[in-house]
Amino acid sequence: MNTIRQPLIPITDAGDDRVAEFRDIRERDLVGRQGLFIAEGRVVLRMLARSSHFTAQKILLLENRVTGMADVLSEFAADIPVMVCNADVMDSIAGFPMHRGVLAVGRAHAAPDFRKAVANLPEDALVLACNAISNHDNLGSLFRNAAAFSADLVCLDGQCCDPLYRKSIRVSVGAALTVPYVRGGDIGEMIDVLDNSGFDILALSPEGKVSILDIETRGRKALLVGTEGEGLPKSLMDRTGSVRIPQSSDFDSLNVATAAAIAMFCLKGRGDRVG
Amino acid sequence: MNTIRQPLIPITDAGDDRVAEFRDIRERDLVGRQGLFIAEGRVVLRMLARSSHFTAQKILLLENRVTGMADVLSEFAADIPVMVCNADVMDSIAGFPMHRGVLAVGRAHAAPDFRKAVANLPEDALVLACNAISNHDNLGSLFRNAAAFSADLVCLDGQCCDPLYRKSIRVSVGAALTVPYVRGGDIGEMIDVLDNSGFDILALSPEGKVSILDIETRGRKALLVGTEGEGLPKSLMDRTGSVRIPQSSDFDSLNVATAAAIAMFCLKGRGDRVG
Structure with a gap:
């Protein structure tokens, strides 16, 4: 006691x-x-x-x-x-x-500098980059799933909602307080920094060109997710690699946080490198 | 027009x-x-x-x-x-x-008979069996994910909430209206019927004995999920096979619907048999 x-x-x-x-x-x-x-x-x-x-x-x-x-x-x-x-x-x-x-x-505490945070990541690293996630439930779930699969960093662009809202923290089961993240700025610039730091940019979309199962899991990977409904802007899709999760063609697609969970599970060697 | x-x-x-x-x-x-x-x-x-x-x-x-x-x-x-x-x-x-x-x-329409619904399933079939899912969001998400990975039947025990509540339907993006399901009764009896019909029963739990990646994907599989928090009753866990999703040991585990999505993705040959 x-x-x-x-x-x-x-x-x-x-x-x-x-x-x-x-x-x-x-x-x-x-x-x-x-x-x-x-x-x-x-x-x-x-x-x-x-x-x-x-x-x-x-x-x-x-x-x-x-x-x-x-x-x-x-x-x-x-x-x-x-x-x-x-x-x-x-x-x-x-x-x-x-x-x-x-x-x-x-x-x-003082927000970490994005470039410095990226530079300090290991050679095998998984970043979850979020564009315009404006729903607190989805953002909280993304953090929860990032924690479950040991993502190294979450990058939120300026259009994302605040992960420190009460509901986001609650839905994240506290992961918003433990998974390192950076916030603010333009998603295009974030992608540039990640790209220049040796990250493969993998935009997740039902229309992605490559199955997530065909992605080599070693190295620096940035999984890019966008808001549901509109999805990622075409300009972003055009300049990045894009990946899809094999799923039923009859259906409207998975929730963004669920799709990200499956993708992170696959990128972490189907979960065998999450320690 | x-x-x-x-x-x-x-x-x-x-x-x-x-x-x-x-x-x-x-x-x-x-x-x-x-x-x-x-x-x-x-x-x-x-x-x-x-x-x-x-x-x-x-x-x-x-x-x-x-x-x-x-x-x-x-x-x-x-x-x-x-x-x-x-x-x-x-x-x-x-x-x-x-x-x-x-x-x-x-x-x-009139509810389908559970035994008949199970008997009519194909030799390769995936059933999602739910025990005491009392949260409408989670139940809606489970249906959404069952649709994404073409589950053949959802079985809800008498402790589950109603998938036709407005919020469940909305969260399911309508999948509660398209994925066949049966509802009511005792989960133990449901498991007996599935077991007697040649289904491998796979109870999904962070403490599952076998990695979901080591499960043969052909044949009749019933994925059994329970409510968050308490998880599946020990009596059920003891009499079924149990599976886990490899994930971070630091963390409190995935949401039940997200975990089910990953498991169904894996059981459908990592999604390559979802048609």
């Missing part, structure tokens, strides 16, 4: 300034947060504690979750404020019924 | 009895519907029109969607009522902003 080192701070008033960051989180999810984000749930908090890219600022727990969270709290620094409240206060703070009762505010 | 054969019925009052089935669909989604279901969106309506298991009863369109739906309407019978309204009336009927503006009520 872990001892809880952090001082527990009882919160009895939803208007308390010390929980301001947690207020109305469902609404505030939709606005920019200056590097701050909300992490929720036991698994995600554990990944926040272990992350080297993010730091927890404060934690808010439902009183009946404290004992069960002792092992997770032991992984956080001893000076992180841990606030505790009952269900009524929690729901008033969050602005909706917050059954899980496990929340933290995290802060992102 | 297709001519619209169906008579168009203007609806100017959200209280009109002829649109009763479409009223407050978000709420009613959660209750049983006696074989009736709501289909929404252009792609799903096209699949409803082509389905041999389901029949459309009526269609409701936003007035500015009618022209663009002419090709889809041409696939429905000429005597299906097509009702048309403006955005205000549509939103009042549906009970929330209904931007897509393309809805239909469908009815399921």
